Amino acid sequence: MNNSIAYRVYDFLKNYPPFNHLKTDDLLKVSSEVSIVYLEKGDVIFKKGDPFNNVFYVVRNGAVTLIHTTNENEQVVVNISDGGDLFGLRPLIAQESYKLTAKANEESIVYAIPIDIFRQVSADNTNVYKFLITAFATNTFDPYTAEENSKIFVDYLPNTSKDIEYFQTANYTKNPITCHHHSTLKEAAIKMKNHKIGCIIVVDDNDKPVGIITNSDIKNKIATGIFPIDTNVGNIMSTPVITCKRDLTVAEGQLKMVQYNIGHLCITKDGTENSKLIGVLTHHDVLATLGNTPSVILKEIKRAKRTKKLRAARLKANHLLKSYLEQNMPIGHITKIIAQINDAVTVRAVEIALKKMPKKPPVKFSWIALGSQGRKEQLLFTDQDNAIIFEDVPEEKHQETQDYFVELGKLVSKSLNKIGFEYCEAGMMASNPDWCKTITDWKAQFGDWILNTDDKAILLSSIFFDFSHVYGKKNLVDELSDSIYETLEKTSMFFKFLGRDALKNPPPLGFFKKFAVEKDNEQKDLFNIKNRAIMPLVDAARLLILQNKIKGVNNTAERFEKLADIDKNNKELYQSCAYAFKALSKFKTKQGFLHNNTGKFIEIETLTKEEQLKLRRCFKPIHDIQEVLKIRFDLKNFA
Template sequence: MKNSIAERISDFLKDFPPFNLLKEKHLFEIATDVNIIYLEKGDTLYKKDEVYHEYFYVVRNGGVSLYHHDTDGNKHMVNINDAGDIFGVRPLIIKENYKLTAIANEESIVYAIPIDIFQSVTKNNVNVYKYLITSFASNAYDPYTAEENTKIFVDYLPNTSQDIVNFQTANYTKNPVCCKENATLKEAAIKMSEFKIGCMIVVDDKKYPIGIITSSDIKNKIATGLFPITTVVTNIMSSPVISDKKDLTVADAQLKMIKYNIGNLCITEDGTPNSKLIGVLTNHDVLTSLGNNPTAILKDIKRASRTKTLRTARRKANGLLKSYLDQNIPLTHIINIISQINDAVTMKAIEIALEKMPTPPPVTFSWLALGSQGRKEQLLFSDQDNALVFEDVAEDKYEETQNYFLELSKLVTKSLNKVGFEYCEADMMASNPAWCKSISEWKAQFRSWIMNPDDKAILLSSIFFDFNHIYGNQNLEKELTDAIYETLGKTSLFFRYLGRDALKNPSPLGFFKQFLVEQDGEQKDLFNIKYRALMPLIDTARLLVLSKQVRGINNTYERFEKMAELEPNNKELYESCAYAFKALLKFKTKQGILHNDSGKLIDLEALTKEEKLKLKRCFKPLHDIQESLKLRFDLANF
């Protein structure tokens, strides 16, 4: 008799990791024993310190929030799990009591996956456990506890100096060039030359690897006259070979090569020399894999002396970004790494430009990143937004000094454009005289925007108030910040203008909960996730921290988290906004990688039902925070 319930569960799970890594029969075996749990809003599935269950969980419908409890007993939301998300995997990974509390965010259906059965059908599936360990680190991560943060990232996830690439499967050469044990060295050498390879695996009749010949062997044993070129390969090959299975990680491969002082690993069907050869992993393969990690990329950037080299290094970060997203690395970790890389690219572009200038700078200056780079939220290539502040000079020297920095800025922006960052269509770049000024001129500019707000001033404020020092004299940036906050303390009208601007894009859902899409032009029927969802959150977070005189926090989700700290009564709303922003940014980035564009325009018809539900769930806190702004800044009739 058919088990229709198990079939429906299996059909749902197969679209989500790690279940999409399982064979159909194994997935059905798990689905047969899944428990279905119904939760009302506010129901608790498990609590902090509760004895671990015999299950881990998958959200079928609705949402389940994970909360951390601080030493005072206050709870802080860490994450919201949507349809297809797994959580509660601590018992599966390390058999410990729960560190977080799981509470239904709304009416929800949850699948409880029996751990024993899951382990029995996945015990040899390395990719499943890589995903689960990453997911565990992501869900267990507690942003409020440095000790927990350190423990998780040391034990399960890398930091910027020891990258996630170490836990990825090593890419080896499949179908390697081989020779039989009765072949002569001359025959082997001709083959190596023909295929441009540095080693040759010697195999027996069953294609089991019995030895390896390298270029060093030919140099040390043939060129020196120890053996004639006509000798059989078995006389000079290194034997026995060192082997491993196809799913070994880069880290494991490195350790094995170091332990045995070798440069090549044989990849066999069962990982031993007593099975068929299916590939070879060289030291070069390992180094190539390790080259796509933050430390290596940053080193490449620092060594770059030409824009072409800089472009190559920065484009490696795109592969890194995709890898991180595929492995469900926490977005906060991704943002920190890509932001470091973007800033390093800009710094190097400035250094290269300075070398091309005929003379050193006449005075000190500060290069400021604006917009998404200024907020450290620039994951994909986008257009440039930057400005330059230089020291005050005598009036008769101003034009000459400004011209120097305009020429420098043109070289920098040209270099960044070659790297992949488009020129700003609105010309909001340091190469524009309007955005390349002395510190006094910049102070006057911000004072004018704040004290005499109008639509143009507010538009520019949305870009220029998110500045971040990249290169040069940081005291200039600090001096400008001090002047801005001093002026902000003299007016409340400016905040009302910013509030009105934050409300210009209302909730992205219409009256019947349908998505509001573009109505005409090339973008017709597409959903603009940047302007309808992300920008309202960005604008709101900026307004709130400015009104609270909060300095040094530019990132949108960090701004909301700071507001949760400052206003405990609204903590849940602010934490929901922080989560929504990260979820939306991650979605936009994935779409951009998928379609090789900015990701801001989304074809809703190409999304799954679950993806649409996740998007809609992010819009609720946006609606709620906008309603809050109306009251806080008296915007109803403004």
């Protein structure tokens, strides 16, 4: 095929799922049929209610906004698709009209891919099938499927995570233990005993499976005297065997077991009983695969009696996180799952620590998470930031009570460290008496930070303003929040200091649109995605949410989405900030897995042009939101 345009399309698509799962020849067939659509900002690709086209779309350059129109005719941005993202696929599969409107967010190039040719080349491709199932299970593609849905639920769909595990390739036992069809049952039983297995596959002279013997067969047919121990295995084996191909999914394996009321499947070279045996899938294998789901991990955490077990469960969550990222699941959905797991780990760590304490807590208390965990944004292992609020006690009991909770804090922090959360270098942990106070002392502390503002107060308070209740008496946290907002009404200067702090990292592009990289120390020439891109959005969202007196919304993306609801004049900007924050978080997490670190520092030269473009697209909202802060809080001349 001498078609340079098709080759350029191929060269782009091969980097993104599900196209990266297609064979080269198949992807070239698709690429040769692709139509290229050029869009100006505001151009509409399809509208809600339009009949579906026979194509779905992939963004080549630029970005496309997917918009849901509610019954009240309100326009809600569902998602912003950029390079490599798919949209418009669900209506083709479901054979229904479009439920969303797709509009170019900026000047863009979109590939229109005919569904017929895509179906032809992917019909027997398990990996493509798994990708599509995952996407539909989480409503990644066009999440609104009914008019009455007026909320964005693309980022959180409970009970769908198990569906994702169902469509993983089954992890079966390779090189299974077998016996020849001329063997006696005694010979087969000795093999089963020596290898400590509960079943054995009977094969013929060509290693084709002809039957299976289980412990139940021996109990029911030998122990009862129906056959002697030296009988031929053919007299008691179950036959014919049920066979499957090597790349079967967990769902397919479980379905076969239910269908035939069996607990074992023979995996053969071509999937039939007429080819060589290469493995065995057991019911236990299926359960083991399904064990890596949020619900199962949470159960393991609640049952854990030792830190070692907690660490094992939390490491499973890391594997789950990596799998979700590879399947291109919405980052908001991923974040909520991992946040729930992190909080559950902390709760169990506190419960285990309490059992080690010499006596029960003298008064009610609340364990609170700070920083990224407090914002429900902690994905990879980072350092721990936490504190304790405990009820007021008589002066003579104060030191004794504080000592108790400091000791509890030390036990919990030690446990969290063993699990994988590093100690905070600045000592912002409940094991530090400075961060373990009565409710009255905490109110006074925040009052001092707010009314007697200096640089240290801003540094500390910015971290503590993101606190969230994890364990204990939640009323203490609510009481502290109420006190903070009452104090904020007494001054406007505090917001100016917070605003100045939010501007300390300007947009991370320098002259000629070069990335602003580190200039000295061991991170020289690396891009600090946390400090230069993520934290400016975190700081801006915190400041604006405090100014608007909105309680109970700690997550940065959710803060911007809430601001978009109440400030229609800046709705588009806030939505862009929410999207940019999610994209940056996902990028940082992927880099962390790639380099086995936190993902904080990135070597720009290792990124593809597409990845660099995606990063740059996230920087414009940072610039725009900082300009809003300068005007709103009169910061241009504030030093």
